[in-house]
Amino acid sequence: MEKLKNLDKIVNLCKTRGIIFPGSEIYGGMGNTWDYGPVGVELKNNIKKAWWKRFVQESPNTYGVDAAILMNPRVWDASGHTSSFSDPKMDCKNCKTRCRADNLISSHAKGKVNPDTMSNEEMEKYISDNHLCCPVCGKCDWTPIRQFNLMFETSRGVIDGASSKIYLRPETAQGEFVNFANIQRSMRAKIPFGIAQIGKAFRNEITPGNFIFRTIEFEQMEHQYFCKDTDGNSSYELFKQKAFDFLIDLGIKKQNLRFKDHDKLAHYAKAACDIQYNYPMGWDELNGIHNRSNYDLSRHQEFSGKSMEYTDPFTNEKFIPNVIEYSIGADRLALVVLCDAYDEEILENGEQRVVMHFHPAIAPYKIAVLPLQKNLSEKAKEVFTLLSKKFMCDYDEAGSIGKRYRRQDEIGTPYCITVDFDTIQDNTVNVRDRDTMKQIRIKIDEIEQFVSNKIVF
Numbered sequence: 001m002e003k004l005k006n007l008d009k010i011v012n013l014c015k016t017r018g019i020i021f022p023g024s025e026i027y028g029g030m031g032n033t034w035d036y037g038p039v040g041v042e043l044k045n046n047i048k049k050a051w052w053k054r055f056v057q058e059s060p061n062t063y064g065v066d067a068a069i070l071m072n073p074r075v076w077d078a079s080g081h082t083s084s085f086s087d088p089k090m091d092c093k094n095c096k097t098r099c100r101a102d103n104l105i106s107s108h109a110k111g112k113v114n115p116d117t118m119s120n121e122e123m124e125k126y127i128s129d130n131h132l133c134c135p136v137c138g139k140c141d142w143t144p145i146r147q148f149n150l151m152f153e154t155s156r157g158v159i160d161g162a163s164s165k166i167y168l169r170p171e172t173a174q175g176e177f178v179n180f181a182n183i184q185r186s187m188r189a190k191i192p193f194g195i196a197q198i199g200k201a202f203r204n205e206i207t208p209g210n211f212i213f214r215t216i217e218f219e220q221m222e223h224q225y226f227c228k229d230t231d232g233n234s235s236y237e238l239f240k241q242k243a244f245d246f247l248i249d250l251g252i253k254k255q256n257l258r259f260k261d262h263d264k265l266a267h268y269a270k271a272a273c274d275i276q277y278n279y280p281m282g283w284d285e286l287n288g289i290h291n292r293s294n295y296d297l298s299r300h301q302e303f304s305g306k307s308m309e310y311t312d313p314f315t316n317e318k319f320i321p322n323v324i325e326y327s328i329g330a331d332r333l334a335l336v337v338l339c340d341a342y343d344e345e346i347l348e349n350g351e352q353r354v355v356m357h358f359h360p361a362i363a364p365y366k367i368a369v370l371p372l373q374k375n376l377s378e379k380a381k382e383v384f385t386l387l388s389k390k391f392m393c394d395y396d397e398a399g400s401i402g403k404r405y406r407r408q409d410e411i412g413t414p415y416c417i418t419v420d421f422d423t424i425q426d427n428t429v430n431v432r433d434r435d436t437m438k439q440i441r442i443k444i445d446e447i448e449q450f451v452s453n454k455i456v457f
């Protein structure tokens with residue numbers, strides 16, 4: 001209960017401090033959509049930059065793409081999304097609330113049964129035997145379970161009646177698979193190699209989302225690693241480790257992370273697991289890692305008629321590569337970063353401060369420039385102009401210095417730089433550390449180096 005309260009506090013803080021706002025709020029909102037504000041957009045961009053740096057820039061043989069959101073609908077036939085990308089839904093006959101049967105069972109069973117391994121009939125029986133009622137009106141009168149496809153449909157074409165159905169992509173992964181041969185040839189890539197992408201995906205999720213945990217529009221950071229079948233197991237283990245290390249290096253507390261193997265594997269998959277995070281609402285998925293065999297490329301070869309074979313340059317052996325997929329939501333990771341960084345501290349004077357202990361590399365602003373008094377603003381603006389060429393900086397001259405420190409703590413700014421009367425004399429400033437609250441004196445022309453050293457990821 002205490003933890004859920006914390007999620008409310010985080011949601012409120014996000015709204016008041018310009019991190020994340022409810023989508024289309026002045027029109028009464030739009031369920032499960034959120035808008036990142038000026039502070040939040042910096043946080044999310046920094047998370048995406050850190051991921052790209054780790055998984056593209058610093059990973060030899062990994063190639064980035066930015067594929068189209070709208071794809072030929074045959075892509076979704078090949079991937080299996082048109083036939084089986086669905087959730088088991090049922091409606092309350094009394095109040096018409098639509099619920100996911102598997103979620104209802106999971107929250108009742110608390111790990112004792114796994115709805116992913118149950119048929120619709122088994123889920124209906126469990127719901128009836130255990131009197132699982134509607135969370136909104138409390139009545140136990142459900143329609144039978146039906147599978148509900150999660151893809152958003154739209155139409156292509158300008159002439160009425162001649163338009164054709166297309167989809168907003170429900171994952172970015174297919175943009176990586178359909179470009180496998182293009183990238184292999186144009187970059188002369190040799191197996192093993194990776195293709196990575198960051199981009200928007202859309203799913204018609206019905207279940208309420210716990211803030212940005214589950215939304216209908218979100219960003220994914222996906223990485224497909226193409227390897228020989230015989231290297232599948234070792235590559236899967238390698239990506240489990242790389243995915244975990246990335247989170248630890250980002251500053252996520254180890255005790256809040258765990259691996260969870262999937263109980264039920266798709267028929268083509270050889271292994272699959274999630275990394276889960278201990279959210280305010282409990283342990284749940286943060287990202288997935290799958291050994292998908294050569295299923296994806298084989299299906300695209302079958303449906304497109306184009307060869308997805310790779311020829312080994314040393315042995316001339318031809319084969320369709322095995323894929324290890326690593327997939328993480330940028331918004332899901334932003335939620336983890338927010339939950340993990342959030343802290344309430346009691347200070348020596350008995351006051352409380354809320355502080356976001358973000359890793360400095362992903363903190364929205366690296367520096368806040370604060371004139372001690374308004375008549376120092378000219379000098380402070382000079383310092384801001386200088387430092388904002390190098391870092392994302394905030395400038396604040398409103399209110400007492402204590403209040404301004406508190407505001408910067410709440411958005412996780414690692415360094416507050418105060419321009420005071422000594423600055424005019426000797427060109428030094430006061431630098432306050434967000435976490436320790438210790439203050440040191442530094443020459444203005446040494447700040448760039450000082451901060452650069454601290455924000456390395």
Ligand code: GAP
Pocket residue numbers: 170171172173203205212213214215216217218220222285286287288325327328329330331332333
């Ligand atoms: N290509 C594989 C794939 O899309 P997934 O488990 O459906 O697998 C991968 O999604 C990741 O995308 C999840 O682990 C989660 O971080 C994020 N994600 C999925 N659905 C989401 C949603 N509705 N809202 C926010 N993030 C979502």
